Amino acid sequence: MSFDDPDIHLIEAFQRGDESAFATLFERHRARVMNVAYRFLGDKDAAQDVAQEVFVKIYTSPKAYRPDMAFQAWLYRVAANACFDELRKRKRSAIILPEETAESVPDPAASPQAQADSSELAREVRSAIAFLPENQRIAVVLQRYEELSYQQIADVMKTSVAAVESLLFRAKQSLMQRLSSYVEDEH
Numbered sequence: 001m002s003f004d005d006p007d008i009h010l011i012e013a014f015q016r017g018d019e020s021a022f023a024t025l026f027e028r029h030r031a032r033v034m035n036v037a038y039r040f041l042g043d044k045d046a047a048q049d050v051a052q053e054v055f056v057k058i059y060t061s062p063k064a065y066r067p068d069m070a071f072q073a074w075l076y077r078v079a080a081n082a083c084f085d086e087l088r089k090r091k092r093s094a095i096i097l098p099e100e101t102a103e104s105v106p107d108p109a110a111s112p113q114a115q116a117d118s119s120e121l122a123r124e125v126r127s128a129i130a131f132l133p134e135n136q137r138i139a140v141v142l143q144r145y146e147e148l149s150y151q152q153i154a155d156v157m158k159t160s161v162a163a164v165e166s167l168l169f170r171a172k173q174s175l176m177q178r179l180s181s182y183v184e185d186e187h
Contacts, residue, residue, distance in 0.1 A: 007071035015062045022062075026055055029072075032146075033079045039141045040083045042130065050082045057082075073155035076148070080138050080156055087134060121182055128178040136171035139164055 007028070013021035033054050038047035057064070057078060065074055129140055135157065142148045142156060153164045 005070050005072075008067055011058075011062065011065050011071055012067070015065070022059060025058070025071075029075055030055070033075065036076065036079050036141065036146060037083055037086075039145050040080075040138060041086060042126075046086055050079070050086055053082050054079050069155050070152075073152055076142065076146070076152075076156040077158065080142075083138070084134060124179060124182060125175070128175050131178065132171050132174055136167050136174070139167040140171050143168060 007025060010021040010025050014025065030051060034047050034051045037050040037054075038044060041047055041050065054075070058075075065071065129137060132140065139153055139157065142153045143150075148156070150161045150164045150168075154161045157164065
């Protein structure tokens, strides 16, 4: 499989010993990996640790990348696996998602009551996502916050597009059930 992906050229250069290629990859993707880990774990310090771990893994094992998938999909896979490992270490099932997300920022033109309602709904959505099973949670984070396609999510999660569709469908059903009082209020 061939990709027209400048990151593939960089990882291949790093595999041949070009340290500056790794530095470029790190700068390009550091924030993205941090964001995924933060949205998944809900803890800034843990997200920084996971992001560091991801890049240490890449640095110490550059040959782990194989050009049969896009670099970014592979990077998300490494990040997702590191997040799963962190959760296993914590042995926690409920992770609080971060407070600062785009949907948690109230519209400044909205009334104070509408702003309060919007903030409350955003908290409830974060809480509901935190209770999803790990695979559903990572699929939702990758789709909703990272805006990956179903195929890209399938590549990251080493599964089929149909499995991703199923995960997202079940996640949506769970979220609608947990948020039913808010969904019903909207209609």
